[in-house]
Amino acid sequence: MKLQDIRVLVMRVGGTNCDAETQRAFQALGVQAETRHLNELIKQRNLLDYHALVFPGGFSYGDYVRSGAIFARMLSAKLGGELRAFIDQGRPILGICNGFQILVEEGLLPGFDGVSGYPEVSLANNIPQGFKCEWVYLKNLNRGKCVFTSKIPQGKVLRMPIAHGEGRFLLPKEKEEQLLQKLVDEDMVVLRYCNKNGSDADGKYPANPNGSFHDIAGICNREGNIFGLMPHPERAFYWWQQPDWTAQQFMPQFADGKLIFESILEHLTKKL
Amino acid sequence: MSLYTRANTPFHMHLVDTAQATDEQLLEVSGELGLCLNLHEMKQIQAYFKAQKRNPTDVELQTIGQTWSEHCYHKTFKGKIRFEDGREIDSLFKTYIAKATKQLAPKWCVSVFEDNAGIVSFDKGYGVAAKVETHNHPSAVEPFGGAATGVGGVIRDVLGVWADPVACTDVLGFGPLDYDYNKLPTGVKHPKYVYRGVTAGVGAYGNNMGIPTVNGAIYFDESYTGNVVVYCGCIGLLPLKKFRKEAKTGHILVVAGGKTGRDGIHGVTFASAELTEKSEEVSRPAVQIADPIEEEKVKRAVIEIRDRELGSATTDLGGGGMSSAVGETAERYGCGVTVDLDKVPLKYAGLAPWEIYVSESQERMLVVVPPENLKKALQVFQKEDVEATAIGTLTTEKRLRLRFEGEMVADLDMQFLFQPLTSVKTAKIEKSRLREPVFPEPADHAQTLMQLLGAPNIASKESVVRSYDHEVKGNTALKPLQGNYGGPNDAAIIKPLDGSWRGLAISCGMNPNYGKIDAYHMAASAIDEAVRNNVAVGGQRIALLDNFVWGNPEKPERLGSLVRACEACYDVAMAFRTPFISGKDSLYNESPLGTVTPTLLITAVGLVPDVRAGVSMELKAAGNLLYIVGKTYPELGGSEYYKLKGFLGKTVPKVRTVQARKTFYAMTKAISKGAVKAVHDLSEGGLAVAASEMALASEFGLELDLTKVPSSGVARDDFLLFSESNSRFLVEVDKKDKATFETLMKGKAYAEIGKVTKKPKLKIAGLQGAAIVDASVEDLRAAWKRTLNRET
Known part of the structure; x- marks a missing residue:
C-alpha cells in the first residue's frame, strides 16, 4: 500500500492532550492521520476503516480511579467488538504514555496469554514520587518482533522526553522473575531506560526516572502489533524539539522518536 | 426593625429596605451581604432605587456589588488620585500604562486592554493572545485549589478571545521556607505548606490540560509569608479572521462547562479585602474547586465553535461569575440582556438566585450565538461531553433583567450599573x-x-520546573532548563505554528527586594529584566504585560508608591518602545504580618523571527x-x-x-x-x-x-x-x-x-x-x- 493511502486514527476522549502532535508526526511522514473523539467512533462505527490506531498521551477522563482505567472501560463497553476485530486482524496499536496505561488497563498489554481483559502489570506511582518532565535515554532491546521498532537496530540508544507521574512498570511480585523471563523469551521487551552510553540503568535514578522494574520503558504483545511506551516519541520528532540543539554544531534533521513512526509505516506499506 | 423582607416567592429571595436605611445601616447592609461597597457607593444605590420608587432585591445588590468591586472595575487604577501638594491624577491606567501603548501605537498591536487578553499579530494571519492574572488571596486560604483555579482562570481568559492556549507561565512568591513556626500568627499558613500546595496546584492544572508551563520564577520574601503571591499567565494563538466580536440583539447566551454551585461565592469581594485571621472561616467558600479535564473539554468545543464560526462573542466566567460575564457582554455590544437564572445547570438544588448569579464555580464559559447557530453549537458541546445551556438573550432595551421561575428578580438600568462613582484616593x-x-x-x-548560588532566590528551581510538563504539544524549542545540568535559560521559546519558523520568546522580570527601597526603580528594573531576558534568547518586537501586587491603596503611602511604579512603567516602556498589551492589579494584599512588598511582575512576549537563531x-x-x-x-x-x-x-x-x-x-x-x-x-x-x-x-x-x-x-x-x-x-x-x-x-x-x-x-x-x-x-x-x- 502507498503511504498516502494509509489511514491512522488518533483516538481521544476528554483529557487526552497529546493528540495534535501525534497526528502531526504521522502526517509529516505522508500518511492520512485523523484525530477522532471516542464519541464519534461510537456513533459512526468506523474503527475498521483505519489501518493503525494510536492512543496518545494525556489524562483521559482525568485519570480518576487509575490512570487510563476509565478510557479502557469505555472502550470495552462501547467499542469492544470492533476493537477485538481490529486486534485479531493484526492491525497495529500504539499507546504513548497515558495510551500505554490505557492498553495495560484494557488488558491488551502485555497479554501474556493473549488479550487478558484485566491489567496484568501495573504502571504505578513514580519513585522518586511525583510528576516528572525530562529527557531520558532508552535502548531498543527488541529482537525484531515489535512492528513499531522494526527500523531501529537492536541495542541502539534513543533519546526522548518523559512526562508522567505514574510510569513505574511493575510485574506481580510473586511471579516477577518468571514473567520477566516470558517477556524476554517472547521478545516482548522493547525499550529500557539506560545511561547515555547505553549501559544498564540498573534501576538507578535518574537514568531510570521512575523506578520501573528491569528499567522497562516500553513493551509489546506476543504478536508484536501492540506497543506501549511511557516516553513521548512525538515530542522527539524534529531536531528543534531536542534539548541540546543550541549546543550542537550539526544537528541531525530529525530526532529519535521519528524512527518509531517510520517503523510502523514501513511495516504497513510492506504488509498491506 | 429589620431592613430585610423575605420576598413573596417560592424560592429564596429578600428585599432590602434601603430607602429607610440610615448611613450606618447602609454600611451594615454592605457588610452583611459581603458587598464591600463604601458609603458613597451605597448612597448612590439608595438614590437609584428611591428614584425607581422601590427597594432592591438581594440579587440586584449583589449584582451591583460584584460589578463595582475593585477586582472587576479596578476603581483604584481608573479613579482619581490626589497628592497632598494638590497634584491630581485622573486614572493611573490612562495616565501611564495605556498612554505608553497609545503613544507608541505599533501596528502589530491588534487589541490591547479591551478584551480578556491582549492580542498582537504573529505570522500567517495568526495573532498571539496573552494574559497574566493573580490569584493571591485564594492561594493563601487554600494553596492547591487557589493556584490551580488561578491557572484555570487565566486559560479561560485566553479562550475568551477565541485563542487556543499554547503555553502557560507561573511566577510565585512565598515566605522563607524555614520560617519559624512560633512566629506564625493564627490563620497564616506556613510557607512550606503554601509552597507545596501552590506548586502542585499550578502543575496539576497545566499538565492535565496539556498546556506546557514554559516560563516562571519563584521568589522568597518575608512579606510573602502572610501574602502569598501567585501569578498565572497564559499565551494563546488565534487566526485573526476568526476573532469574532459581533454579538447583537437577539443573540443567545449559552453557558457551557462546569455546573454552578456555592463554591467561589464572593471571590471578587474577597480579593478586594485584606486577609485576616478569619479569612479561612469566612472566605473558604470563596475558593473554587478545580477540574482541569472539564476545562480541557470546554476548550476543544470553544475552539471548534470558533473555527466553524458558530459564535458571535465569547467570554469566560471568572471573577464575579455570571454577574460580570453577562453584564459586561451586554455592555460591550451596546445591548440589554434577559437571563433566566433557573436554566443554569446546578451542582445541587437550593441555590438562591443571587448565589447562582455571583457564583465563581470553575470551568464555565459564556458563548454568544446567533439563534440560527444554536443547535449546531450545542451539538459541538455535546460531542465533547460538555453541558451547555441557553440561558438568555441580548435585548434592545438597555436593561439587565434576571428572571427566576418566571419572576423578575433583578431589573437594572445598564447605564447605572456600569457607571459607578469615580473613586478618589489620597496618595x-x-x-x-x-x-x-x-x-x-x-x-x-x-x-x-x-x-549566593544556594540563596533561595537564586538556587535551582529544577524540582518545581520538572513537575510541570513544559514539552506537551511538542512545540517547546528552548526549554526552561537547559542542557544536561538544567541551566536556567533566560526565556523559553515556543514554535507554535507548523510550517512557520517564527517563535515566541516568553520571559519575565520581577525585583521585589528593590520595591522595599524605591517603587520607581523596582518597576523600571522589572521591565529591564523582562526585556533583557527576552533579548537574550533572540526575542524582538517585545510586548509587555504588567501585574501589580500591592498593599491597601486606601493607605496614602501605599498608593504613592503605586503611582511611582506606574510612572516608571510609562517612562521605560516609552524608552524601550515596548507597549503594554494587558495587565491586572491585585491590591489589598495585607495580612496580620503586614503589607506585601510592592511587587510588579512584568511578562514579556517577544517575536523570534526564526527559532533556528535562538x-x-x-x-x-x-x-x-x-x-x-x-x-x-x-x-x-x-x-x-x-x-x-x-x-x-x-x-x-x-x-x-x-x-x-x-x-x-x-x-x-x-x-x-x-x-x-x-x-x-x-x-x-x-x-x-x-x-x-x-x-x-x-x-x-x-x-x-x-x-x-x-x-x-x-x-x-x-x-x-x-x-x-x-x-x-x-x-x-x-x-x-x-x-x-x-x-x-x-x-x-x-x-x-x-x-x-x-x-x-x-x-x-x-x-x-x-x-x-x-x-x-x-x-x-x-x-x-x-x-x-x-x-x-
Missing part, C-alpha cells in the same frame, strides 16, 4: 530614610559566591571568548549580596534607558547575525552568579578578569562581582566572530573579560590581579542545586 510619597551600609570587603569571595545560556566550547555587555555601577541596594550580609541598602539599580536600548538593539543584531554562542543576563547575584550559571550548565569552565569589566565608580571586587546593575549580559563568542561582534558593539559599554576553558573551573582575577575566586564548577553546581532540590 503620599514617603521620604526614604534608608542608608547605605558601610562594611569592609570580605576576604573570601568564593565562599560568598557559593552562599540562543541558550550554557557555555558551548573551550577557547571561546567571554564578553560582558553593559556597564556595572555600585548599585547593591536590594541585592542578594546585601541580603546575605543582612543589609537592604539604598542604591537600588537604575535603568539608564538610552544606553540600555542601544545595548539591547546591538545584542539583537549580534544574535540574529549568529555572532554569539551563548548569552546570559545578569540579574540576582550579578556577574559572579551569571558566570557560574553559564559554567555549571555546561561541561566547561571560565577564566575572567575583573580589571577589564567596564564600570563606573566601583572600586571593590565584591561590588563588581555582585552588583545587580541593569541592562547587562554575558556573551560567549567564537574567536572567528570576534571582529563581527566587536563591530556590532561599537559605542556600547562592553569588554572581553575572559575565555571558556576546557577545565571545569571558575577562575576570577580581582582588581589587584590576584585570583579571588578559584572554584570547581562541580562545587558551584552542587551549591546551586542543593537548596530547593532536596525533598522540601
Whole structure:
C-alpha cells in the first residue's frame, strides 16, 4: 500500500492532550492521520476503516480511579467488538504514555496469554514520587518482533522526553522473575531506560526516572502489533524539539522518536 | 426593625429596605451581604432605587456589588488620585500604562486592554493572545485549589478571545521556607505548606490540560509569608479572521462547562479585602474547586465553535461569575440582556438566585450565538461531553433583567450599573530614610559566591520546573532548563505554528527586594529584566504585560508608591518602545504580618523571527571568548549580596534607558547575525552568579578578569562581582566572530573579560590581579542545586 493511502486514527476522549502532535508526526511522514473523539467512533462505527490506531498521551477522563482505567472501560463497553476485530486482524496499536496505561488497563498489554481483559502489570506511582518532565535515554532491546521498532537496530540508544507521574512498570511480585523471563523469551521487551552510553540503568535514578522494574520503558504483545511506551516519541520528532540543539554544531534533521513512526509505516506499506 | 423582607416567592429571595436605611445601616447592609461597597457607593444605590420608587432585591445588590468591586472595575487604577501638594491624577491606567501603548501605537498591536487578553499579530494571519492574572488571596486560604483555579482562570481568559492556549507561565512568591513556626500568627499558613500546595496546584492544572508551563520564577520574601503571591499567565494563538466580536440583539447566551454551585461565592469581594485571621472561616467558600479535564473539554468545543464560526462573542466566567460575564457582554455590544437564572445547570438544588448569579464555580464559559447557530453549537458541546445551556438573550432595551421561575428578580438600568462613582484616593510619597551600609570587603569571595548560588532566590528551581510538563504539544524549542545540568535559560521559546519558523520568546522580570527601597526603580528594573531576558534568547518586537501586587491603596503611602511604579512603567516602556498589551492589579494584599512588598511582575512576549537563531545560556566550547555587555555601577541596594550580609541598602539599580536600548538593539543584531554562542543576563547575584550559571550548565569552565569589566565608580571586587546593575549580559563568542561582534558593539559599554576553558573551573582575577575566586564548577553546581532540590 502507498503511504498516502494509509489511514491512522488518533483516538481521544476528554483529557487526552497529546493528540495534535501525534497526528502531526504521522502526517509529516505522508500518511492520512485523523484525530477522532471516542464519541464519534461510537456513533459512526468506523474503527475498521483505519489501518493503525494510536492512543496518545494525556489524562483521559482525568485519570480518576487509575490512570487510563476509565478510557479502557469505555472502550470495552462501547467499542469492544470492533476493537477485538481490529486486534485479531493484526492491525497495529500504539499507546504513548497515558495510551500505554490505557492498553495495560484494557488488558491488551502485555497479554501474556493473549488479550487478558484485566491489567496484568501495573504502571504505578513514580519513585522518586511525583510528576516528572525530562529527557531520558532508552535502548531498543527488541529482537525484531515489535512492528513499531522494526527500523531501529537492536541495542541502539534513543533519546526522548518523559512526562508522567505514574510510569513505574511493575510485574506481580510473586511471579516477577518468571514473567520477566516470558517477556524476554517472547521478545516482548522493547525499550529500557539506560545511561547515555547505553549501559544498564540498573534501576538507578535518574537514568531510570521512575523506578520501573528491569528499567522497562516500553513493551509489546506476543504478536508484536501492540506497543506501549511511557516516553513521548512525538515530542522527539524534529531536531528543534531536542534539548541540546543550541549546543550542537550539526544537528541531525530529525530526532529519535521519528524512527518509531517510520517503523510502523514501513511495516504497513510492506504488509498491506 | 429589620431592613430585610423575605420576598413573596417560592424560592429564596429578600428585599432590602434601603430607602429607610440610615448611613450606618447602609454600611451594615454592605457588610452583611459581603458587598464591600463604601458609603458613597451605597448612597448612590439608595438614590437609584428611591428614584425607581422601590427597594432592591438581594440579587440586584449583589449584582451591583460584584460589578463595582475593585477586582472587576479596578476603581483604584481608573479613579482619581490626589497628592497632598494638590497634584491630581485622573486614572493611573490612562495616565501611564495605556498612554505608553497609545503613544507608541505599533501596528502589530491588534487589541490591547479591551478584551480578556491582549492580542498582537504573529505570522500567517495568526495573532498571539496573552494574559497574566493573580490569584493571591485564594492561594493563601487554600494553596492547591487557589493556584490551580488561578491557572484555570487565566486559560479561560485566553479562550475568551477565541485563542487556543499554547503555553502557560507561573511566577510565585512565598515566605522563607524555614520560617519559624512560633512566629506564625493564627490563620497564616506556613510557607512550606503554601509552597507545596501552590506548586502542585499550578502543575496539576497545566499538565492535565496539556498546556506546557514554559516560563516562571519563584521568589522568597518575608512579606510573602502572610501574602502569598501567585501569578498565572497564559499565551494563546488565534487566526485573526476568526476573532469574532459581533454579538447583537437577539443573540443567545449559552453557558457551557462546569455546573454552578456555592463554591467561589464572593471571590471578587474577597480579593478586594485584606486577609485576616478569619479569612479561612469566612472566605473558604470563596475558593473554587478545580477540574482541569472539564476545562480541557470546554476548550476543544470553544475552539471548534470558533473555527466553524458558530459564535458571535465569547467570554469566560471568572471573577464575579455570571454577574460580570453577562453584564459586561451586554455592555460591550451596546445591548440589554434577559437571563433566566433557573436554566443554569446546578451542582445541587437550593441555590438562591443571587448565589447562582455571583457564583465563581470553575470551568464555565459564556458563548454568544446567533439563534440560527444554536443547535449546531450545542451539538459541538455535546460531542465533547460538555453541558451547555441557553440561558438568555441580548435585548434592545438597555436593561439587565434576571428572571427566576418566571419572576423578575433583578431589573437594572445598564447605564447605572456600569457607571459607578469615580473613586478618589489620597496618595503620599514617603521620604526614604534608608542608608547605605558601610562594611569592609570580605576576604573570601568564593565562599560568598557559593552562599549566593544556594540563596533561595537564586538556587535551582529544577524540582518545581520538572513537575510541570513544559514539552506537551511538542512545540517547546528552548526549554526552561537547559542542557544536561538544567541551566536556567533566560526565556523559553515556543514554535507554535507548523510550517512557520517564527517563535515566541516568553520571559519575565520581577525585583521585589528593590520595591522595599524605591517603587520607581523596582518597576523600571522589572521591565529591564523582562526585556533583557527576552533579548537574550533572540526575542524582538517585545510586548509587555504588567501585574501589580500591592498593599491597601486606601493607605496614602501605599498608593504613592503605586503611582511611582506606574510612572516608571510609562517612562521605560516609552524608552524601550515596548507597549503594554494587558495587565491586572491585585491590591489589598495585607495580612496580620503586614503589607506585601510592592511587587510588579512584568511578562514579556517577544517575536523570534526564526527559532533556528535562538540562543541558550550554557557555555558551548573551550577557547571561546567571554564578553560582558553593559556597564556595572555600585548599585547593591536590594541585592542578594546585601541580603546575605543582612543589609537592604539604598542604591537600588537604575535603568539608564538610552544606553540600555542601544545595548539591547546591538545584542539583537549580534544574535540574529549568529555572532554569539551563548548569552546570559545578569540579574540576582550579578556577574559572579551569571558566570557560574553559564559554567555549571555546561561541561566547561571560565577564566575572567575583573580589571577589564567596564564600570563606573566601583572600586571593590565584591561590588563588581555582585552588583545587580541593569541592562547587562554575558556573551560567549567564537574567536572567528570576534571582529563581527566587536563591530556590532561599537559605542556600547562592553569588554572581553575572559575565555571558556576546557577545565571545569571558575577562575576570577580581582582588581589587584590576584585570583579571588578559584572554584570547581562541580562545587558551584552542587551549591546551586542543593537548596530547593532536596525533598522540601
